Amino acid sequence: xxxxxxxxxxxxxxxxxxxxxxxxxxDVPLRAPGAGEVLLETLYLSLDPYMRARMYExxxxxxxxxxxxxxxxxxxxxxGTSNAxxxxxGDLVESAHGWQSxxxxxxxxxxxxxxxxxxxxxxxxxxxxxxHTGYGGLLRYGRPQKGETVLVSAASGAVxxxxxxxxxxxxxxxxxxxxxxxxCRYLTDELGFDVALDRRxxxxxxxxxxxxxxxxxxxxxxxGGEIFAATIPLLNTGxxxxxxxxxxxxxxxxxxxxxxxxxxLHSAILVKQLSLQGFLYTGLLDMTxxxxxxxxxxxxxxxxxxxxxxxxxxxxxxEAFLRLFTGENFGKSIVRVAHA
Amino acid sequence: xxxxxxxxxxxxxxxxxxxxxxxxxxDVPLRAPGAGEVLLETLYLSLDPYMRARMYExxxxxxxxxxxxxxxxxxxxxxGTSNAxxxxxGDLVESAHGWQSxxxxxxxxxxxxxxxxxxxxxxxxxxxxxxHTGYGGLLRYGRPQKGETVLVSAASGAVxxxxxxxxxxxxxxxxxxxxxxxxCRYLTDELGFDVALDRRxxxxxxxxxxxxxxxxxxxxxxxGGEIFAATIPLLNTGxxxxxxxxxxxxxxxxxxxxxxxxxxLHSAILVKQLSLQGFLYTGLLDMTxxxxxxxxxxxxxxxxxxxxxxxxxxxxxxEAFLRLFTGENFGKSIVRVAHA
Numbered sequence: 001x002x003x004x005x006x007x008x009x010x011x012x013x014x015x016x017x018x019x020x021x022x023x024x025x026x027d028v029p030l031r032a033p034g035a036g037e038v039l040l041e042t043l044y045l046s047l048d049p050y051m052r053a054r055m056y057e058x059x060x061x062x063x064x065x066x067x068x069x070x071x072x073x074x075x076x077x078x079x080g081t082s083n084a085x086x087x088x089x090g091d092l093v094e095s096a097h098g099w100q101s102x103x104x105x106x107x108x109x110x111x112x113x114x115x116x117x118x119x120x121x122x123x124x125x126x127x128x129x130x131x132h133t134g135y136g137g138l139l140r141y142g143r144p145q146k147g148e149t150v151l152v153s154a155a156s157g158a159v160x161x162x163x164x165x166x167x168x169x170x171x172x173x174x175x176x177x178x179x180x181x182x183x184c185r186y187l188t189d190e191l192g193f194d195v196a197l198d199r200r201x202x203x204x205x206x207x208x209x210x211x212x213x214x215x216x217x218x219x220x221x222x223x224g225g226e227i228f229a230a231t232i233p234l235l236n237t238g239x240x241x242x243x244x245x246x247x248x249x250x251x252x253x254x255x256x257x258x259x260x261x262x263x264x265l266h267s268a269i270l271v272k273q274l275s276l277q278g279f280l281y282t283g284l285l286d287m288t289x290x291x292x293x294x295x296x297x298x299x300x301x302x303x304x305x306x307x308x309x310x311x312x313x314x315x316x317x318x319e320a321f322l323r324l325f326t327g328e329n330f331g332k333s334i335v336r337v338a339h340a
Numbered sequence: 341x342x343x344x345x346x347x348x349x350x351x352x353x354x355x356x357x358x359x360x361x362x363x364x365x366x367d368v369p370l371r372a373p374g375a376g377e378v379l380l381e382t383l384y385l386s387l388d389p390y391m392r393a394r395m396y397e398x399x400x401x402x403x404x405x406x407x408x409x410x411x412x413x414x415x416x417x418x419x420g421t422s423n424a425x426x427x428x429x430g431d432l433v434e435s436a437h438g439w440q441s442x443x444x445x446x447x448x449x450x451x452x453x454x455x456x457x458x459x460x461x462x463x464x465x466x467x468x469x470x471x472h473t474g475y476g477g478l479l480r481y482g483r484p485q486k487g488e489t490v491l492v493s494a495a496s497g498a499v500x501x502x503x504x505x506x507x508x509x510x511x512x513x514x515x516x517x518x519x520x521x522x523x524c525r526y527l528t529d530e531l532g533f534d535v536a537l538d539r540r541x542x543x544x545x546x547x548x549x550x551x552x553x554x555x556x557x558x559x560x561x562x563x564g565g566e567i568f569a570a571t572i573p574l575l576n577t578g579x580x581x582x583x584x585x586x587x588x589x590x591x592x593x594x595x596x597x598x599x600x601x602x603x604x605l606h607s608a609i610l611v612k613q614l615s616l617q618g619f620l621y622t623g624l625l626d627m628t629x630x631x632x633x634x635x636x637x638x639x640x641x642x643x644x645x646x647x648x649x650x651x652x653x654x655x656x657x658x659e660a661f662l663r664l665f666t667g668e669n670f671g672k673s674i675v676r677v678a679h680a
Contacts, residue, residue, distance in 0.1 A: 061577070061611050224606045237401070243609045259595050261602040266564045269583045269618035271401050276616040278609035 004030045006070040007099035007317050013055055017250045018325070022055060023071070023318040033104045038084050040077035040095055040103045043340050045314070046124040047073065047321045047333040049247045056252045061280060070098040074129060076113065076120055077103065078340070094123055099317055101337055116296055120340065125158050125332030126306035127295060129281050133244060134162030135291050136284030138220055141242035141277040146171035148217035153227050154247055156183040158332035161191060163220045165304045168192050175211050177227060179327030191305060205230055223248040229261060232268050243278040247325065307331030344370045346410040347439035347657050353395055357590045358665070362395060363411070363658040373444045378424050380417035380435055380443045383680050385654070386464040387413065387661045387673040389587045396592045401620060410438040414469060416453065416460055417443070418680070432460055439657055441677055456636055460680065465498050465672030466646035467635060469621050473584060474502030475631050476624030478560055481582035481617040486511035488557035493567050494587055496523040498672035501531060503560045505644045508532050512558070515551050517567060519667035531645060545570055555579070563588040569601060572608050583618040587665065647671030
């Protein structure tokens with residue numbers, strides 16, 4: 001009998017947050033595809049920060065992952081056996097079958113991968129959810145105008161690197177926050193950011209304030225936490241904050257004690273007439289055509305670059321996933337589950 | 341020589357916030373109007389919560405009031421001597437010359453008062469800045485849809501009463517928060533709110549949660565502070581928060597200590613895809629025509645009501661002003677400086 005190798009959620013995270021012992025590698029029997037179904041072999045698995053919230057019990061914008069089931073996630077897969085019209089063995093599709101090597105799927109859950117001339121992994125990164133989130137979130141909620149200052153956190157990541165480059169293409173002054181010198185150099189030397197700031201720098205707050213001397217017009221926030229708090233006094237009147245992620249904060253952990261900054265933020269919203277908008281990728285799907293057209297053109301012309309951090313082997317997914325939260329990954333995090 | 345009676349800012353507020361001893365009543369010499377100028381006699385002075393922030397030194401969206409100068413504020417005035425084309429003695433105008441009985445003005449700072457058939461005081465309240473703020477802020481930033489739940493704080497006030505009634509007219513379920521039973525009865529019995537909640541009720545939090553059982557779609561926030569915090573868990577996905585005021589919080593006083601709720605709010609913004617927009621009246625001026633047309637029609641048809649809290653005598657302005665922050669005023673707060 002055929003099996004699928006799964007990385008399952010074995011236990012929910014404890015007070016320290018997600019750890020290797022929360023995951024289990026299991027080989028699970030897989031039924032044959034029925035009428036109208038296809039058998040998929042996973043080639044690539046996307047690792048994304050949103051998966052952390054799914055590991056916990058309780059409400060989020062999506063259901064939490066079940067114990068003893070594979071972790072959720074987007075994949076690029078190859079069709080093996082096909083009992084479905086329009087799908088032939090060897091076809092490449094995007095599926096959302098999570099951290100596993102094989103899957104039996106109904107075609108309505110699959111997106112055929114178009115031929116863009118770019119590596120298929122881009123469909124999980126710069127041309128996938130991450131790129132779409134950065135492109136759409138910046139343009140729709142950041143509303144950057146030529147000459148404005150755009151700040152983006154987690155700027156060398158899959159979302160942030162798109163945000164900063166699109167802002168540059170739109171004529172903005174772009175400031176990126178990343179962790180470590182290597183990523184900062186990448187932002188300025190390869191992606192054309194005007195300023196890159198290392199969040200680990202002991203003088204980070206002072207350097208951020210100096211870089212934003214004329215104020216921030218758009219803050220694309222991937223991280224929340226202390227960096228979000230540090231931007232508030234630097235925002236210009238009428239600034240837009242696109243709230244995309246909270247990678248720096250595990251919101252299932254207890255809140256900090258000290259000064260309650262809720263009123264500080266509320267006052268800033270009023271006094272500076274700020275706009276804050278939380279959003280998900282799913283609210284940007286109407287922009288798909290413009291997104292793919294602009295991005296493929298910018299990549300082809302060399303105006304927009306991307307970087308992927310590909311790890312080999314499904315068994316290494318948990319470790320690669322945990323690196324998202326320490327800033328050790330560098331570029332869009334992808335697991336190569338099988339060779340194409 | 342002619343004089344003008346002024347209520348001046350005599351001292352900036354101390355740690356307890358604004359108090360009577362911060363004000364002084366002074367009779368000040370007034371020059372005669374020059375070429376192209378008019379002499380104004382103040383009939384009515386508008387008292388508004390924003391004036392508190394002006395009493396402090398330091399940045400806000402507007403300059404702080406100067407010591408030894410009259411407190412700022414909008415007035416309805418009658419033209420006395422006129423050396424300006426288009427202005428005749430007896431004409432009524434809106435001016436922004438603050439807490440004083442007379443003023444020499446240039447015509448470009450004046451708005452002639454149109455004849456609406458309503459008392460002239462409405463030009464400072466339901467047809468003035470307060471009404472415009474409520475109408476425009478709700479429609480532009482709250483974006484209420486028929487059948488949605490709209491919550492408004494300081495709901496019996498000049499802004500809040502307009503917000504709630506416009507939301508009702510737009511087909512929403514309307515919940516208002518006010519202080520005291522009398523104001524709550526006014527909301528349900530006279531203004532047609534679905535639910536009114538007394539913020540002084542010891543069971544306020546539980547009653548708010550019960551009233552918002554199906555969640556809040558729009559929160560029009562006039563107060564900030566603990567009521568703002570209490571709404572966050574009750575907001576629906578996609579909810580809009582129009583941030584209009586912080587009357588419950590004197591932002592020049594030190595922040596509270598305890599749990600830092602900044603991250604709680606940030607997470608809610610992301611997870612529920614919230615929209616928060618701070619705004620000022622000045623950003624809504626393009627809606628003036630629709631505002632005046634709709635409001636005068638609704639008032640004429642009896643669909644929308646208003647209430648004014650008129651105090652006699654400029655010397656009583658400080659006391660009336662302080663009542664804004666204790667919830668003792670009931671309706672739009674106006675000082676009658678001279679009889680029309």
